[in-house]
Amino acid sequence: MSEDDQRPPERARRLPRAVRERQILDAAVQVFSRHGYHAASMDEISDVAGVSKPMIYTYLGSKEDLFGACIRREATRLLEAIQAGVKPDLPPDMQLWHGLRSFYRFVAEYRESWTVLHRQALTVGGAFAAEVTDMRVRAIQLVAALVVSAGTRKGVGEQAEFSGEGLSAALVGAAESLADWALDHPDISDGVLASWLMNLVWLGFNDLIEGEVWKPSE
Amino acid sequence: MSEDDQRPPERARRLPRAVRERQILDAAVQVFSRHGYHAASMDEISDVAGVSKPMIYTYLGSKEDLFGACIRREATRLLEAIQAGVKPDLPPDMQLWHGLRSFYRFVAEYRESWTVLHRQALTVGGAFAAEVTDMRVRAIQLVAALVVSAGTRKGVGEQAEFSGEGLSAALVGAAESLADWALDHPDISDGVLASWLMNLVWLGFNDLIEGEVWKPSE
DNA sequence: CTCTCAAGCTACTCACCCGTAGGCTACCCG
DNA sequence: CGGGTAGCCTACGGGTGAGTAGCTTGAGAG
Numbered sequence: 001m002s003e004d005d006q007r008p009p010e011r012a013r014r015l016p017r018a019v020r021e022r023q024i025l026d027a028a029v030q031v032f033s034r035h036g037y038h039a040a041s042m043d044e045i046s047d048v049a050g051v052s053k054p055m056i057y058t059y060l061g062s063k064e065d066l067f068g069a070c071i072r073r074e075a076t077r078l079l080e081a082i083q084a085g086v087k088p089d090l091p092p093d094m095q096l097w098h099g100l101r102s103f104y105r106f107v108a109e110y111r112e113s114w115t116v117l118h119r120q121a122l123t124v125g126g127a128f129a130a131e132v133t134d135m136r137v138r139a140i141q142l143v144a145a146l147v148v149s150a151g152t153r154k155g156v157g158e159q160a161e162f163s164g165e166g167l168s169a170a171l172v173g174a175a176e177s178l179a180d181w182a183l184d185h186p187d188i189s190d191g192v193l194a195s196w197l198m199n200l201v202w203l204g205f206n207d208l209i210e211g212e213v214w215k216p217s218e
Numbered sequence: 219m220s221e222d223d224q225r226p227p228e229r230a231r232r233l234p235r236a237v238r239e240r241q242i243l244d245a246a247v248q249v250f251s252r253h254g255y256h257a258a259s260m261d262e263i264s265d266v267a268g269v270s271k272p273m274i275y276t277y278l279g280s281k282e283d284l285f286g287a288c289i290r291r292e293a294t295r296l297l298e299a300i301q302a303g304v305k306p307d308l309p310p311d312m313q314l315w316h317g318l319r320s321f322y323r324f325v326a327e328y329r330e331s332w333t334v335l336h337r338q339a340l341t342v343g344g345a346f347a348a349e350v351t352d353m354r355v356r357a358i359q360l361v362a363a364l365v366v367s368a369g370t371r372k373g374v375g376e377q378a379e380f381s382g383e384g385l386s387a388a389l390v391g392a393a394e395s396l397a398d399w400a401l402d403h404p405d406i407s408d409g410v411l412a413s414w415l416m417n418l419v420w421l422g423f424n425d426l427i428e429g430e431v432w433k434p435s436e
Numbered sequence: 437c438t439c440t441c442a443a444g445c446t447a448c449t450c451a452c453c454c455g456t457a458g459g460c461t462a463c464c465c466g
Numbered sequence: 467c468g469g470g471t472a473g474c475c476t477a478c479g480g481g482t483g484a485g486t487a488g489c490t491t492g493a494g495a496g
Contacts, residue, residue, distance in 0.1 A: 013462095014461090014462065014463080014472085014473050014474075015473080016473095017472090017473085020473085020474095034343075035343070036254075036256065036341045036342075036343075038254065038255075038256030038257050039256050039343075041452085041453060041454085042453075042454065042455085043453075043454095051474085052474065052475050052476080053454090053455085053456095053475095054455090054456075054457095054474075054475075054476095055473085055474065055475090057454095057455065057456075058473095058474095062454080062455075063454070063455090091435075093432070094434060094435060097434055119340060119341060120341060122337060123254045123337060123338065123341050124254075125253070125254075125257075165399075166396060166399060166400075166403075166406070166411075166414055167414065167418060169395055169396055169398075169399035170392040170393075170395055170396045170399075170414065170415060170418060171392065171418075172395060173391045173392050173393075173394060173395020173396065173398075174388040174389065174391050174392035174395070175388075175391075176391060176395070177387050177388055177390060177391020177392070177394070177395075178384060178387055178388045178391065180387075180391075181383075181384060181387035181388075182384075185384075188384070193384075195432070195433075195434070196384055196385065196388065197388060198432045199422060199425075199426050199431060199432050200385060200388060200389075200418075200419060200422045200423070200426075201418060201419075201422060202422065202432050203421065203422035203425040203426060203430065203432055204417060204418045204419060204420070204421035204422030204423070204425070205418070205422070206425075207417075207421040207422070207424075207425065208417050208418075208421060212421065213417060214311070214413070214416045214417050214420050214421055215413075216312060216315055216413070217309075217312060232442090232443055232444080232491095232492070232493080233443090235443095238443095259482085259483060259484085260483075260484065260485085261483070261484090269444085269445095270444065270445050270446080271445090271484090271485085271486095272444075272445070272446095272485085272486075272487095273443085273444065273445085275484095275485065275486080276443095276444095280484080280485080281484070281485090437496105438495100438496090439494105439495085439496085440493100440494090440495085440496105441492105441493090441494095441495105442491105442492095442493095443490105443491085443492080443493100444489105444490085444491080444492100445488105445489085445490075445491095446487105446488095446489080446490095447486100447487090447488095447489100448485105448486080448487080448488100449484105449485090449486080449487095450483105450484090450485090450486105451482105451483095451484085451485105452481105452482090452483090452484100453480105453481095453482090454479105454480090454481085454482100455478105455479090455480090455481105456477100456478085456479085456480105457476105457477090457478080457479095458475105458476095458477095458478105459474105459475085459476085459477105460473105460474080460475075460476100461472105461473085461474085461475100462471105462472090462473085462474100463470105463471090463472090463473100464469105464470085464471085464472105465468105465469090465470085465471105466467100466468095466469090466470105
């Protein structure tokens, strides 16, 4: 035990920049998702990444830059995962269903990515919040387009009890909350989750565009 | 301008403890809702409250204690506001509608309270997150009770496409997201918001318990 | 008028953490 | 073999902010 106790053979060799950046981003997402932006320390991130702190600064810039890089990478991942599952020539309801399935599959597989995007990014304020909000708005508008498409196909106009944008905001929120709920119930498959939401919303929406409206009684 | 420039008459006189605590809590909610827990500084809170920092510590304890006091006060306010609007002997759908109206009225009036509870409390982690989550779970269970009551009244059992708890989680999430959306659209009344949600969810739910189910085609 | 007590403040300590200066070592090319 | 370069580190500066020590001042009692 004189020259062997320092683990000389495997000492995290010199690696190309791309690999280190991946390690750093992975660690950053993990730490940010656990503690949030402000409570996360660069020391802990460097520790988790198995890299010293100056590496982070030379490769990815300041803490804010690093957080931005995380947000962008995870947002891109999420959008790509959803678009990969969507089939553009299906009817609107099936498009929505497939999009939802991909979404729930992604959240289950990369729950830290989802946490960073959904919970932490909004609390930082400034450019990132705007960026994530933008992504969310795009998602809402996408859904709104499907909804309106289905609505006009059935020949429905503007109604007092109906706002495509508000409805889509509610739908996206329902999808997100169900995602959070599903994190605690891993045995529910993504198909079942998507079907629940379709049954909730689509059926109600169908009624609505067919003129059947809920009103407060008396 | 020799003896009048220091505003000698009104100099924030010595006040009873209860009043100071209120001032401090109001300021804390405001600052926490703007910056989040970690980015908020005790100096800014004391500044906004018009009180020096040691006062906060003698009256309300550490920063964590202060945040806890904020959360508890605002959560109590919210629950009381909702319960004040609910009429227990109405049918389930009307109970839900009245609860939603009260909720949206509260969010519009005390948007900072809502922000602290919904966005900031979860990111701190630990006891507060648990506390807020508990409140949310109680809300979900309350809604689930209404939903199940309406379901059994119409004689529906367990179905594969249906889970009361999951549905309620989605509903509560939809309500929350619509609340966020409504913050940017102040001209929409609380009654309209509540009606939108009822049309979305209740109609779909009605279809569901009457056996009309959405299924993916092919 | 004076003594006492509590309300309230200024100014400080100490710890934490972002960001960096400067040095070391392995690999590559001539 | 020697210089250059790129991967990588230890160790520190500086700023910020939580929490506190100890003083000042107003108000009531005698």
